Amino acid sequence: MSAPLFEPRDPAFEPRVRASFGRQSAMATLGAKLQRVEAGRVEIELPFAEHITQQHGFVHGGVVSAVLDSACGYAASSLMPAEAGVLTIEFKVNLLAPAQGRRFRVVGEVVKPGRTITVSEGRAWSVDDEGREKLVASMVATMMVVTGRDGIQH
Amino acid sequence: MSAPLFEPRDPAFEPRVRASFGRQSAMATLGAKLQRVEAGRVEIELPFAEHITQQHGFVHGGVVSAVLDSACGYAASSLMPAEAGVLTIEFKVNLLAPAQGRRFRVVGEVVKPGRTITVSEGRAWSVDDEGREKLVASMVATMMVVTGRDGIQH
Amino acid sequence: MSAPLFEPRDPAFEPRVRASFGRQSAMATLGAKLQRVEAGRVEIELPFAEHITQQHGFVHGGVVSAVLDSACGYAASSLMPAEAGVLTIEFKVNLLAPAQGRRFRVVGEVVKPGRTITVSEGRAWSVDDEGREKLVASMVATMMVVTGRDGIQH
Amino acid sequence: MSAPLFEPRDPAFEPRVRASFGRQSAMATLGAKLQRVEAGRVEIELPFAEHITQQHGFVHGGVVSAVLDSACGYAASSLMPAEAGVLTIEFKVNLLAPAQGRRFRVVGEVVKPGRTITVSEGRAWSVDDEGREKLVASMVATMMVVTGRDGIQH
Numbered sequence: 001m002s003a004p005l006f007e008p009r010d011p012a013f014e015p016r017v018r019a020s021f022g023r024q025s026a027m028a029t030l031g032a033k034l035q036r037v038e039a040g041r042v043e044i045e046l047p048f049a050e051h052i053t054q055q056h057g058f059v060h061g062g063v064v065s066a067v068l069d070s071a072c073g074y075a076a077s078s079l080m081p082a083e084a085g086v087l088t089i090e091f092k093v094n095l096l097a098p099a100q101g102r103r104f105r106v107v108g109e110v111v112k113p114g115r116t117i118t119v120s121e122g123r124a125w126s127v128d129d130e131g132r133e134k135l136v137a138s139m140v141a142t143m144m145v146v147t148g149r150d151g152i153q154h
Numbered sequence: 155m156s157a158p159l160f161e162p163r164d165p166a167f168e169p170r171v172r173a174s175f176g177r178q179s180a181m182a183t184l185g186a187k188l189q190r191v192e193a194g195r196v197e198i199e200l201p202f203a204e205h206i207t208q209q210h211g212f213v214h215g216g217v218v219s220a221v222l223d224s225a226c227g228y229a230a231s232s233l234m235p236a237e238a239g240v241l242t243i244e245f246k247v248n249l250l251a252p253a254q255g256r257r258f259r260v261v262g263e264v265v266k267p268g269r270t271i272t273v274s275e276g277r278a279w280s281v282d283d284e285g286r287e288k289l290v291a292s293m294v295a296t297m298m299v300v301t302g303r304d305g306i307q308h
Numbered sequence: 309m310s311a312p313l314f315e316p317r318d319p320a321f322e323p324r325v326r327a328s329f330g331r332q333s334a335m336a337t338l339g340a341k342l343q344r345v346e347a348g349r350v351e352i353e354l355p356f357a358e359h360i361t362q363q364h365g366f367v368h369g370g371v372v373s374a375v376l377d378s379a380c381g382y383a384a385s386s387l388m389p390a391e392a393g394v395l396t397i398e399f400k401v402n403l404l405a406p407a408q409g410r411r412f413r414v415v416g417e418v419v420k421p422g423r424t425i426t427v428s429e430g431r432a433w434s435v436d437d438e439g440r441e442k443l444v445a446s447m448v449a450t451m452m453v454v455t456g457r458d459g460i461q462h
Numbered sequence: 463m464s465a466p467l468f469e470p471r472d473p474a475f476e477p478r479v480r481a482s483f484g485r486q487s488a489m490a491t492l493g494a495k496l497q498r499v500e501a502g503r504v505e506i507e508l509p510f511a512e513h514i515t516q517q518h519g520f521v522h523g524g525v526v527s528a529v530l531d532s533a534c535g536y537a538a539s540s541l542m543p544a545e546a547g548v549l550t551i552e553f554k555v556n557l558l559a560p561a562q563g564r565r566f567r568v569v570g571e572v573v574k575p576g577r578t579i580t581v582s583e584g585r586a587w588s589v590d591d592e593g594r595e596k597l598v599a600s601m602v603a604t605m606m607v608v609t610g611r612d613g614i615q616h
Contacts, residue, residue: 292448359488
């Protein structure tokens with residue numbers, strides 16, 4: 001997954017994405033923190049925490065998926081015009097290994113930008129105390145651009 | 155999605171599923187409450203709450219997906235032997251409408267039970283103040299049965 | 309999967325769908341035959357044949373998927389205005405059992421019709437010599453409506 | 463999608479994969495030709511042909527998917543013990559652009575090999591008369607290893 005180069009249509013995409021992420025209460029609840037924001041690529045960190053686990057003590061796969069969804073969505077959003085909104089219409093996730101570790105590095109990247117439909121891919125790696133990474137989940141997500149609909153922006 | 159009839163291998167599946175759900179801290183964090191538990195079918199309620207929203211004030215699609223994942227997983231688990239564990243290996247969700255409403259009714263049902271692989275389908279409906287329901291998301295999830303692996307049970 | 313009732317926007321949807329299916333050389337190559345065409349629901353028959361098998365002598369899962377894709381796409385198309393085109397933007401298929409049998413009954417149904425995006429679900433059953441059916445595959449497919457693009461119609 | 467390096471468990475994986483592909487009548491029917499076979503990576507060529515088109519004259523998305531499924535499955539199979547069989551349990555495909563072109567280059571690669579479950583990713587590019595490539599489809603596929611089941615081998 002080497003990042004393709006994209007030309008952003010909104011030069012101020014980074015503060016726009018950061019402000020929108022800041023309004024996602026769900027990400028704050030899960031403890032997810034926005035890291036790098038590039039044109040077509042977004043990285044989020046999710047620290048391990050007990051309040052997001054499932055019954056075996058791993059992070060809940062659905063929680064990893066929610067963070068991947070945000071990463072994929074903001075990767076798409078970064079390439080959009082300033083006034084456009086982005087809605088995830090579907091995603092598919094493969095949970096490749098139990099989500100154990102000190103923290104998780106979650107990356108979303110645009111594979112195919114489009115006028116109406118944009119497709120992103122995501123990867124989540126667990127990171128242990130020594131900084132060693134292991135791939136734990138992958139995602140493909142399809143996003144739709146929405147313009148001129150009240151309440152759906154950024 | 156009319157529930158097929160399944161014969162549970164563990165007659166005590168209901169308390170087992172309820173105890174396991176009770177250990178999913180992530181579900182408590184999101185506010186999800188386990189409702190009915192039948193053989194091959196599980197229903198969860200998710201009340202609307204500000205701490206699980208995305209930037210437009212709807213419930214985050216990834217949060218709806220996480221609850222659907224639990225519903226699909228426990229539907230599969232209800233048909234398993236007492237000592238088996240169930241891991242979601244992948245799922246796909248379609249977000250059909252914005253997750254607005256007073257609360258959400260989330261149902262997971264087994265489509266195809268198997269010795270190693272079980273496939274479940276999920277549906278999430280928003281429910282408004284008058285009790286009217288609207289389909290907001292659908293899921294297909296593939297679960298693997300795990301036996302004899304330490305730490306992966308129930 | 310009980311068919312919801314939909315109101316077609318094009319009263320002449322059935323001959324339009326049948327004519328378009330007739331132009332899908334791929335379906336003729338595979339031996340697929342269009343059966344019932346209703347508003348939001350399409351049924352296709354695929355007879356077992358040696359030229360569509362994989363290495364174990366079952367029908368190739370990708371072939372079953374291709375027929376499911378056509379069934380899901382035409383279910384969506386049946387609800388569209390006469391001049392609109394429908395493109396599959398993504399689908400996900402679960403292959404639930406080996407595709408053995410005398411023939412296969414493949415059904416696509418619209419779950420959520422929309423102005424831009426329509427979601428359909430498909431099911432494929434094998435049918436044996438005594439007419440007994442067994443579910444062998446399920447699909448979820450996302451279709452986009454395309455209007456005013458040369459060469460993409462019906 | 464840079465190929466990770468895998469150590470094959472069966473040193474004779476290449477002739478085994480080629481022989482099995484040769485028994486897939488469906489691939490011969492579609493005109494697909496096996497090209498490179500490496501440990502964890504398989505490449506197939508699909509020439510454009512009228513008998514595999516849909517109603518607009520592009521190659522049917524389901525046909526592209528069927529070839530991607532074979533590429534992903536044989537990528538998984540290349541890493542298996544000689545006596546194991548591989549079954550696709552599910553796949554998801556995104557059709558990113560109309561499948562137009564002189565021919566198509568279809569690649570499947572293993573992302574996560576496993577004892578029971580292996581996950582592969584696929585890409586399909588159209589190739590025009592000048593050799594220029596364009597990404598037209600991507601796949602994620604989940605495969606299950608099957609051993610000791612009569613009739614399911616290689």
